[in-house]
Amino acid sequence: MTRHLDIDLLRSFxxxxxxxxxxxxxxxVGRTQAALSMQVKKLEALLEQxxxxxxARGVTLTLHGERLLGHARVILRGHDTALADLSGAGLAGTxxxxxxxxxxAAFLPHILRSFAGRHPQVFVEVFCAPTPRLQAQLQxxxxxLALISTxxxxxxxxxxxxxxxxxxxxxxxxxxxxxxxxxxADPDTLDHRAxxxxxxxxxxxxxxxxxxxxxxxxxxVVRSGQAIAVLTQAAVPPDLQILAPGERLPAxxxxxxxxxxxxxxxxxxxAEFAEHLRRIVPTL
Numbered sequence: 127m128t129r130h131l132d133i134d135l136l137r138s139f140x141x142x143x144x145x146x147x148x149x150x151x152x153x154x155v156g157r158t159q160a161a162l163s164m165q166v167k168k169l170e171a172l173l174e175q176x177x178x179x180x181x182a183r184g185v186t187l188t189l190h191g192e193r194l195l196g197h198a199r200v201i202l203r204g205h206d207t208a209l210a211d212l213s214g215a216g217l218a219g220t221x222x223x224x225x226x227x228x229x230x231a232a233f234l235p236h237i238l239r240s241f242a243g244r245h246p247q248v249f250v251e252v253f254c255a256p257t258p259r260l261q262a263q264l265q266x267x268x269x270x271l272a273l274i275s276t277x278x279x280x281x282x283x284x285x286x287x288x289x290x291x292x293x294x295x296x297x298x299x300x301x302x303x304x305x306x307x308x309x310x311a312d313p314d315t316l317d318h319r320a321x322x323x324x325x326x327x328x329x330x331x332x333x334x335x336x337x338x339x340x341x342x343x344x345x346x347v348v349r350s351g352q353a354i355a356v357l358t359q360a361a362v363p364p365d366l367q368i369l370a371p372g373e374r375l376p377a378x379x380x381x382x383x384x385x386x387x388x389x390x391x392x393x394x395x396x397a398e399f400a401e402h403l404r405r406i407v408p409t410l
Contacts, residue, residue: 136198206394218247224260224272227341228361264388284382288358292369298351305331309353328376
């Protein structure tokens, strides 16, 4: 009897392996949990091997499941690439993309619009959060890839470098407050750490008047004239001004923008979006 691996079965299996729960996998592939469970049983019967261990906290892969996962990713990537290339229809599916708020404001509209022009059947789900939160989501495989901030400068990894700048209200001299009042992102983010380290090194007294992951909240505080903020230069809104470095505002470093994957072997869709980012982001 001839046996073959069905693409739909493999796609459902990969979804389960990556999300580690039938519920999240069912939502990803658009099937019920019962249907997904039946697909796994069919795949196990075909291979005559157990693939999943089911427990109270979700599912884990057996040794045979781990081996199949590697093959399945290669098969699906080749299948999707061949279908898109030969049909001329482009890629299709849902992609989960993470991006910090400041990059989203500066770059995201053009990134999504230009990608949709080439692949209109792809739906991109966007999750905006500071880099540490995005990296946690990547580790949990709830994101496929993310554009993150980094202090590294490895060739081929960093897409562009963005200077961090001091930002204030055009009509108030918030930088003259003593001590300096800051509106910063969460303490573990690069902009918060850079501001604190530079001010401490320069001996400038300061206090954090507002700390939040919300870009809207930070900008509201700056617009009120109650504090100044640190943003990437490309994300500075036109109604605010970049404050020149000086005695009370030490020069800030630049950060790199890099792509990070949720999985070591991305699908054809994820790989294509990452390549799109590499083409587009340096030019924006």
